[in-house]
Amino acid sequence: EPEVTQTPSHQVTQMGQEVILRCVPISNHLYFYWYRQILGQKVEFLVSFYNNEISEKSEIFDDQFSVERPDGSNFTLKIRSTKLEDSAMYFCASSGGGGITEAFFGQGTRLTVV
Amino acid sequence: AQSVTQLGSHVSVSEGALVLLRCNYSSSVPPYLFWYVQYPNQGLQLLLKYTSAATLVKGINGFEAEFKKSETSFHLTKPSAHMSDAAEYFCAVTSSNTGKLIFGQGTTLQVKP
Numbered sequence: 001e002p003e004v005t006q007t008p009s010h011q012v013t014q015m016g017q018e019v020i021l022r023c024v025p026i027s028n029h030l031y032f033y034w035y036r037q038i039l040g041q042k043v044e045f046l047v048s049f050y051n052n053e054i055s056e057k058s059e060i061f062d063d064q065f066s067v068e069r070p071d072g073s074n075f076t077l078k079i080r081s082t083k084l085e086d087s088a089m090y091f092c093a094s095s096g097g098g099g100i101t102e103a104f105f106g107q108g109t110r111l112t113v114v
Numbered sequence: 115a116q117s118v119t120q121l122g123s124h125v126s127v128s129e130g131a132l133v134l135l136r137c138n139y140s141s142s143v144p145p146y147l148f149w150y151v152q153y154p155n156q157g158l159q160l161l162l163k164y165t166s167a168a169t170l171v172k173g174i175n176g177f178e179a180e181f182k183k184s185e186t187s188f189h190l191t192k193p194s195a196h197m198s199d200a201a202e203y204f205c206a207v208t209s210s211n212t213g214k215l216i217f218g219q220g221t222t223l224q225v226k227p
Contacts, residue, residue, distance in 0.1 A: 004157065031213055033213070033214070033215075035215075041219070042204075042217050042218060042219045042220060043158070043206075043215075043217040043220070044217070045214050045216065048212040048214055050212065055212045056210065056212040091157060091158065093158075095213055097213075098211050098212045098213040099146070099208070099210070099211050099213055100146045100165045100208070100213075102160050102163065103160075103213060103215065104160075105150075105157035105158040105159070106157050107155065107156055107157045108157060
């Protein structure tokens with residue numbers, strides 16, 4: 001069964017460093033998403049990406065964050081200068097269509113900023 | 115704006131007992147509602163979704179949910195809990211063309227032997 005894959009599963013980084021979280025969405029999907037879950041809190045939407053551009057983003061997704069689809073298979077989230085409060089589980093998701101189409105989630109990358 | 119509230123961050127039931135996980139939503143437009151499940155060390159998996167067709171929605175693993183507009187609720191039920199149902203359950207809402215999901219806080223389901 002097709003699945004969304006995320007790497008790495010765990011990442012520890014020092015405050016101020018740049019990190020890139022990687023995702024391989026399901027191959028024929030067109031919509032891509034990043035969500036995050038700070039420990040003990042709800043899953044929060046960060047950004048959606050369609051047709052090679054951001055289609056929607058939340059207030060959390062400030063200038064420190066960027067997304068890219070560098071080739072036909074990968075979808076990345078970059079955090080330029082990490083802060084302690086960026087520590088969270090980051091989930092990538094993809095769907096074949098927007099709106100009510102089911103989104104398939106990856107297993108997540110746990111980012112710890114020290 | 116849309117929001118979701120899940121009542122009870124932790125629910126414990128005995129194996130074979132009824133499972134009831136509560137979800138209330140707020141939306142100024144007709145909502146589309148989802149229940150996702152997360153097993154330990156795994157991603158979120160769709161259990162079921164409401165998309166304005168039937169108000170009683172059946173999902174995987176014997177779960178179902180009923181959309182009640184008058185109560186702004188979308189509670190998840192299963193007649194008989196199984197040990198393998200122990201997981202975290204998330205209710206979510208969208209009305210966005212982009213498919214952006216707004217999640218509730220999650221409910222951890224514990225199933226006791």
